[in-house]
Amino acid sequence: EMDTKVLQKLYDRKIRISVSNLDIPPALPGFIKEGIKGAVDKAVAPKFDMDLEMIYESDGKPGRLQAVETAESPINRHPVTGLPVWFNNAHNHARKLRDRRPCGVPEVGMTEVFYADTMEPLSLE
Numbered sequence: 001e002m003d004t005k006v007l008q009k010l011y012d013r014k015i016r017i018s019v020s021n022l023d024i025p026p027a028l029p030g031f032i033k034e035g036i037k038g039a040v041d042k043a044v045a046p047k048f049d050m051d052l053e054m055i056y057e058s059d060g061k062p063g064r065l066q067a068v069e070t071a072e073s074p075i076n077r078h079p080v081t082g083l084p085v086w087f088n089n090a091h092n093h094a095r096k097l098r099d100r101r102p103c104g105v106p107e108v109g110m111t112e113v114f115y116a117d118t119m120e121p122l123s124l125e
Contacts, residue, residue: 002086007074007075010075011074011075013117014072014073014074014116015088015090016068016072017069017111017113017114018067018069018093018114019050019069019093019111020044020066020067020109020111021065021066021107021110022065022066023107024064033065048067051069051070052067052068052069053068053069053070055068055119058119059121068114072116074086090113093112093113094113094122095111095112095121096122
């Protein structure tokens with residue numbers, strides 16, 4: 001059972017999940033970074049079959065380009081019963097939780113969960 005205050009906070013703020021990282025040298029000129037961002041958006045993002053936004057340094061790492069899903073509610077309704085259910089995969093994508101277990105995924109495939117309103121990583125409350 002989840003604390004209702006935490007659940008309300010997540011519901012109000014919504015969540016976004018980064019699904020991929022590409023580390024670019026931070027010293028590259030802005031126009032080159034924007035060119036890389038555009039190329040990734042056109043060539044790589046469609047392979048994920050979801051709405052993604054390319055954002056630089058949303059996790060604070062200089063030069064990191066992240067493919068981030070659009071804001072979603074962490075609570076959805078069961079298609080048959082209509083009851084609210086926790087269904088968003090945040091538990092699997094939150095870096096703070098994943099770092100506590102063995103993981104052989106390379107950095108390019110590492111994910112993170114953010115509050116949608118501020119893009120700060122989800123806290124462990």
